Amino acid sequence: MIFAGRFAGKVMVVTGAAQGIGAGVATRAAREGAHVVLADRADFVTEVEEAIVAADGRAVSVRCDLETYEGAAATMAAAIAAFGRIDILVNNVGGAIRMRPYAAFEPQQIDAEIRRSLMPTLYCCHAALPAMLEQGAGTIVNVSSNGTRGIRRVPYSAAKGGINGLTQALAMEYGESGIRVVATAPGGTSAPPRRVARNPQGDNAQEQAWMAEAVAQVTSSTFMKRYGTLEEQIAPILFLASDEASYITGTVLPVAGGDNG
Template identity: 50%
Template structure:
């Protein structure tokens, strides 16, 4: 989960120039938070970035990144809770950039924070739609493009990477539907890695813990509006910190670095793995 903080996002100070040179990277949920920070790092490391979000804000954020590296920066809006939306995002990337090398699935996030018995059926469905289906649909939409990167001369040649952003909230409280969705994301990694390996496509995930981020410009859902809801949310915060061996939230930079590592060729022998990035909390 992300904790809002005042001011701008972390100033990312550690980069690997040209790490994503000549690569096209789709980043979903790219208008703010971890998604924007990932897009920013990849742009600065010379990748061509396709920023996808359902908020129009993504176009302004793309303008911020234009010219920061050797690659281009594109942006498009799409509803990734539908397959049609996911396919439109991939088609846009192929039209603008000509190919796709990496997909980073960042869409998701808790909408409500409360004990499971207080969720309505409609709220449960919305949580699953928000935090599972965008990853499920984007994986399906992008696979043909990744498989089609047919550099078969070297049997070890990597043709594509999918990095899913999961969560250690699979072991958390007051977020059962969200935890179920992120558990599904982890299952996608395990199962799809088996299928995709013979195409030289890697499938991995980072599982962030609590993360400090600027206040969201576009909210996921209603903010707590009474004392009980505030108390339930505070229980999540307390449990997140307590479960971390480092007893704190992480920074945006501490989340983006491992995501970008997993997306890069430096991680070429890692697939089917979910990496907890949560100060020691295994989820």
């Protein structure tokens, strides 16, 4: 369902916007009137920009590595240069790289999981705050996970738990400055095959078996016994980003078929 004009005049930055939830959030927000800044390190983020513009939307894309602070700062600078302000930031970058028992993780693999699923959100919140503080208003929607409780992905769980803590602390610190900070916690979500591999090194047979165990746990833990759809994740993100949620801050909303993580 499209709510025409819901984001009219709003500038929205969406990270991880080349595919999946991020691309869906950006595309629908543009249809609802937002001027959208699409941030991703994948080359094909330009395809999302082109599709939005072809549908008479306003969008610019930024290729950047949000696992670095420089990438986050460059994204926010591009938003200001293109549209003059940042009203909404949707932090969508993240995802488990490997699935394995915690004892089987190597130290550098633990670091990589934290860097992928926590640092982009930390960096982007920090980089966007100056513009929002100057405006005296802004909304940040973090995409967390119900995977703070689960098997075969302890470092990822820790990273997403960090996002929940960040959401609540940042909301408390900046609520009186007119800035709302909220999050969704998606459960397992059905999506088209990734165009960039989750684990570029590939999974061996044992890792594939561990992945199957994690998938079975995620499905069995939900009350509905199924994965969610992309649309079922996109809609709550956009609701929290909108003025309809103007008295909601510091909240982490589970979107996981009853499994609160």
